[in-house]
Amino acid sequence: MSVIQLEEVRKSFGGVQAVDGLTFEVKRGEITGFLGANGAGKTTTIKMLLGFVTPDAGRIIVSGTNPSAVSTRRSIGYMPETAWYYPWLKVGELLRFYGGLCGMSRREIDPMASTLIKRVGLSGAENRQLKTFSKGMLQRVGIAQALLHDPEIYILDEPFTGLDPLARIQFRDIMAELKSRGRTILFSSHELSEAELICDNVIIMKSGRAVWNGSTEQVAGDGTRNLERVFLNIIGSDTGMEA
Amino acid sequence: MSLIARQMNVLIRASLLELYRRKDLVVVFILGAVLLMPLAFATPFGFSGAHIYFNEMALLMVWFFSVFITLGVSTRMFPYEFEKRTIYPLLAKPVSRGTVVLGRYLGALSASISALVLFYAAYIILCGVRQHVWFSEVLVQAFVLHVGLLMVITAIGLTGSLLLTISANVTITLLIVFGMLLFGAKLPELADQQSLAGKIALYIAYAVAPHTEFFDLRQRLVHGWPAISWGVCAVVMAYAAAYSTACLFVADLLLRRKKL
Numbered sequence: 001m002s003v004i005q006l007e008e009v010r011k012s013f014g015g016v017q018a019v020d021g022l023t024f025e026v027k028r029g030e031i032t033g034f035l036g037a038n039g040a041g042k043t044t045t046i047k048m049l050l051g052f053v054t055p056d057a058g059r060i061i062v063s064g065t066n067p068s069a070v071s072t073r074r075s076i077g078y079m080p081e082t083a084w085y086y087p088w089l090k091v092g093e094l095l096r097f098y099g100g101l102c103g104m105s106r107r108e109i110d111p112m113a114s115t116l117i118k119r120v121g122l123s124g125a126e127n128r129q130l131k132t133f134s135k136g137m138l139q140r141v142g143i144a145q146a147l148l149h150d151p152e153i154y155i156l157d158e159p160f161t162g163l164d165p166l167a168r169i170q171f172r173d174i175m176a177e178l179k180s181r182g183r184t185i186l187f188s189s190h191e192l193s194e195a196e197l198i199c200d201n202v203i204i205m206k207s208g209r210a211v212w213n214g215s216t217e218q219v220a221g222d223g224t225r226n227l228e229r230v231f232l233n234i235i236g237s238d239t240g241m242e243a
Numbered sequence: 244m245s246l247i248a249r250q251m252n253v254l255i256r257a258s259l260l261e262l263y264r265r266k267d268l269v270v271v272f273i274l275g276a277v278l279l280m281p282l283a284f285a286t287p288f289g290f291s292g293a294h295i296y297f298n299e300m301a302l303l304m305v306w307f308f309s310v311f312i313t314l315g316v317s318t319r320m321f322p323y324e325f326e327k328r329t330i331y332p333l334l335a336k337p338v339s340r341g342t343v344v345l346g347r348y349l350g351a352l353s354a355s356i357s358a359l360v361l362f363y364a365a366y367i368i369l370c371g372v373r374q375h376v377w378f379s380e381v382l383v384q385a386f387v388l389h390v391g392l393l394m395v396i397t398a399i400g401l402t403g404s405l406l407l408t409i410s411a412n413v414t415i416t417l418l419i420v421f422g423m424l425l426f427g428a429k430l431p432e433l434a435d436q437q438s439l440a441g442k443i444a445l446y447i448a449y450a451v452a453p454h455t456e457f458f459d460l461r462q463r464l465v466h467g468w469p470a471i472s473w474g475v476c477a478v479v480m481a482y483a484a485a486y487s488t489a490c491l492f493v494a495d496l497l498l499r500r501k502k503l
Contacts, residue, residue: 100253216415
């Protein structure tokens with residue numbers, strides 16, 4: 001069953017076609033990697049999935065409804081590409097802020113927040129304001145806030161950026177655990193090796209279109225290929241880089 | 244607690260934490276105290292009526308600092324959200340843009356009122372020490388109307404922040420607030436001296452601009468004049484509420500149209 005569906009979606013900004021007839025679907029309980037070179041249209045697509053941007057044409061269904069409806073966002077956990085949060089807040093306060101926006105009570109937020117702080121490796125940093133956090137630590141905060149209200153769907157924009165190897169392993173474990181609980185994850189990334197390790201499916205975008213959409217088994221083919229090779233064959237041909 | 248009440252609660256709390264942790268208020272309060280406190284004790288040339296001038300100066304500072312804090316809080320909220328991209332995780336939560344506008348408004352207003360309480364506390368100490376007058380009905384009315392003024396300034400600052408840069412917004416809002424405070428009451432008189440086009444323009448300005456002069460009870464407080472009717476106070480506060488609502492309605496429209 002699909003929880004994210006896009007049909008012939010188009011979006012342009014001042015004559016630049018950011019997304020051009022994009023069609024794909026993401027099934028419940030799957031991890032899908034959303035790959036592509038810079039400017040391929042990944043972030044615009046994510047913004048449309050979150051209802052931030054309205055498509056010029058086509059249809060988007062998230063969790064059975066229109067993504068611009070406020071109620072749809074109850075079922076979405078979003079992690080932005082650039083991890084900037086309110087620097088004067090502490091991590092627990094930030095989680096209480098986002099939890100409150102999701103309608104959670106303090107009694108629900110506090111135990112969840114302390115579990116998540118430990119889980120993303122921020123124990124010991126609870127009493128520091130976010131302005132003192134490194135980029136990697138802010139990325140961990142981003143993961144925690146996306147997980148806080150235990151949504152059905154996770155839309156993560158470049159979640160591995162800035163994470164150290166240990167945090168990457170922790171985050172992969174978190175994603176695997178979410179998958180085991182039937183949660184759906186769509187994440188954009190430039191980290192092809194990470195995508196290959198954890199994804200069920202991969203969508204490769206080029207010039208606003210999905211030029212590859214298949215499972216990671218299909219990527220591997222007879223075992224002679226890997227995602228990097230496929231990616232270079234598709235994207236690299238324009239840049240003179242080929243596998 | 245309903246969903247919207249919870250959302251308002253966290254938005255207000257975050258604004259208060261911002262004001263106190265950024266330490267803007269501490270700086271302004273210390274500056275205010277340094278300027279105000281000597282006035283409580285100084286008696287230049289042994290002139291007995293000098294307290295009136297000191298009183299007026301102190302109130303002017305309370306007005307100036309409170310407007311400064313209010314503009315500082317209200318005008319930077321949305322520009323910061325867009326510049327630092329915190330608007331994305333915020334709007335990715337199940338919260339409507341209208342709720343965000345209202346929550347940010349109430350947050351900025353709460354922060355400004357909390358600062359105002361401190362300023363009035365300093366002013367009361369000043370008057371108490373100097374004149375042995377710790378409380379008067381006019382003082383309560385002046386505080387209530389001052390809150391009304393902050394309601395209007397916060398709404399204008401917040402709405403302007405969705406259209407203008409912070410510096411342009413602060414400059415224009417300050418011009419409007421102090422321009423109307425000084426000349427607002429004289430606009431109809433001035434309009435009647437103009438040609439038809441000028442008259443229409445000035446009357447439109449009179450109708451549209453915020454009447455900050457309605458909220459000013461400083462002269463009454465300084466000279467110890469009697470309190471005004473509480474009915475008048477209620478009407479002025481209703482005006483503040485209506486004006487703020489109109490501004491927030493525009494802010495909601497602007498945020499909905501804002502490119503993310």
